[in-house]
Amino acid sequence: MPNAFFCSFMRLTALLTIVGSLIVLALTGCENCGPTAEPLLNLSINTGTQARPDTIFSPDSRNPLPARPSPTYGIQSGLPVNLTADSTRYVYRLAGRYDTVTVFYQRKTAYRNRKCGYVLDLYEPERGPKARTSRGKVESVSYLPNRNANFLSSSENTSIYLSIRL
Amino acid sequence: MRHPLTFALVWLITLTAFGQTKRQSVQRPVLIGVDIAKPVLSLISPYRTAFRLGEVTVKVPIAGNRYLSVVAGYGQARSDTIYRNIRMKLSGPYLKIGTERLMSSGLLVGWHGMTALTQETATYSYRGPTFGDYVVTAFDRQRVVVGMEGFFGYQQTLSDRLIFRVSGRATVAGLFGTRSKNEPAVLFVPGVGVALGDPVAVGFGLGLHVFYRTNPRPVAVSQP
Numbered sequence: 001m002p003n004a005f006f007c008s009f010m011r012l013t014a015l016l017t018i019v020g021s022l023i024v025l026a027l028t029g030c031e032n033c034g035p036t037a038e039p040l041l042n043l044s045i046n047t048g049t050q051a052r053p054d055t056i057f058s059p060d061s062r063n064p065l066p067a068r069p070s071p072t073y074g075i076q077s078g079l080p081v082n083l084t085a086d087s088t089r090y091v092y093r094l095a096g097r098y099d100t101v102t103v104f105y106q107r108k109t110a111y112r113n114r115k116c117g118y119v120l121d122l123y124e125p126e127r128g129p130k131a132r133t134s135r136g137k138v139e140s141v142s143y144l145p146n147r148n149a150n151f152l153s154s155s156e157n158t159s160i161y162l163s164i165r166l
Numbered sequence: 167m168r169h170p171l172t173f174a175l176v177w178l179i180t181l182t183a184f185g186q187t188k189r190q191s192v193q194r195p196v197l198i199g200v201d202i203a204k205p206v207l208s209l210i211s212p213y214r215t216a217f218r219l220g221e222v223t224v225k226v227p228i229a230g231n232r233y234l235s236v237v238a239g240y241g242q243a244r245s246d247t248i249y250r251n252i253r254m255k256l257s258g259p260y261l262k263i264g265t266e267r268l269m270s271s272g273l274l275v276g277w278h279g280m281t282a283l284t285q286e287t288a289t290y291s292y293r294g295p296t297f298g299d300y301v302v303t304a305f306d307r308q309r310v311v312v313g314m315e316g317f318f319g320y321q322q323t324l325s326d327r328l329i330f331r332v333s334g335r336a337t338v339a340g341l342f343g344t345r346s347k348n349e350p351a352v353l354f355v356p357g358v359g360v361a362l363g364d365p366v367a368v369g370f371g372l373g374l375h376v377f378y379r380t381n382p383r384p385v386a387v388s389q390p
Contacts, residue, residue, distance in 0.1 A: 033250060035292065036250065036251060036292060036293060037292055037293035037294065037295065038292065038293070038294050038295070038296055038297060038300075058296070058297075060297060061296045061297050062296065062297060062298055063295060063296050064296075065296060066295070066296065080294075080295075080296040080297065082294075082296075082297040083292055083294055083297065083300035084294065084297055084298050084299075084300055085297075088297075107300075109290070109302065110348060111304070111348050111349055111350055113249075114249045114350070115249070115250065116249075116250055117248075117249035117250035117251040117252045117290060117350075118250075118251055118252065118290040118302075118304065120292060
């Protein structure tokens with residue numbers, strides 16, 4: 001009888017150990033460490049028509065902006081954010097006219113662990129505007145920081161959403 | 167960092183001179199050695215790390231079969247990118263003083279108290295293909311290291327002047343200085359080697375020494 005109890009106890013212990021290890025592995029494997037390079041801005045230009053910008057570039061960049069997917073619903077996604085400054089300017093051409101939109105942010109980094117090293121977050125600036133546009137008005141600016149690894153999906157990442165209406 | 171090393175070397179030379187005087191009475195040589203395993207470590211690179219190490223050891227005979235053991239060296243480790251986006255550079259001189267007991271079989275055992283200065287610099291970076299890389303200094307600090315180590319080994323006479331020794335050591339050291347808990351732990355400590363733990367670091371090492379005897383080994387002469 002004591003042997004049967006001991007065997008059951010050992011089996012239960014082994015089972016709990018295996019399940020616990022799998023949970024730890026799953027949790028650490030899911031950790032999203034955030035970007036290793038320039039985070040991205042999603043820019044939405046609402047014109048009220050079908051008109052879309054045909055050119056977009058940054059006067060601050062050393063290299064041309066990377067190729068991006070075609071704008072969906074007027075959203076220019078995948079615009080890199082300048083990490084060497086607290087703001088980034090983008091110039092776009094719409095119906096032959098050039099306009100500038102500037103987004104402001106503050107960069108914050110913190111050491112998390114050996115897997116992630118230092119993680120980067122973008123927050124709204126402590127003072128001053130969040131964004132500025134040479135035409136129309138800024139509708140909204142959203143900052144998505146990855147503080148405390150709250151992004152569990154690898155498709156989510158530290159980014160900024162900026163919407164302007166012309 | 168060169169000045170402490172120069173100081174240590176001058177001190178070693180002084181000790182050697184002291185040993186030469188004592189030798190007259192105890193009839194045992196002073197041993198001066200270098201660790202030939204240290205340059206080999208430069209080729210082996212855990213964490214994709216490059217090491218630069220140099221170490222000089224002097225053994226001065228004291229009472230019985232014991233030696234005063236003095237070790238001075240300089241260590242530097244420079245990592246490639248580790249922990250996703252961090253690069254570290256760790257360097258500094260170290261000094262170890264202790265005693266060792268040499269048995270007639272060639273086995274030896276001993277201990278060292280140790281101290282070191284360590285300069286720790288780390289940067290982290292994010293790639294910036296469009297606007298340029300974002301590189302930040304995480305920390306640039308100096309700390310004092312105080313610790314102790316035990317070692318054991320075996321030595322074999324190669325010739326009248328040369329002795330080969332293989333030894334292993336375990337070192338425990340405390341790092342004293344400012345370190346935020348939100349900073350990565352130290353990777354390498356001069357005198358300890360690749361270290362586990364911070365601010366109490368533990369390291370293990372293997373030494374391959376070649377020693378030079380300051381007077382040749384006596385040769386037996388048959389009596390007529």
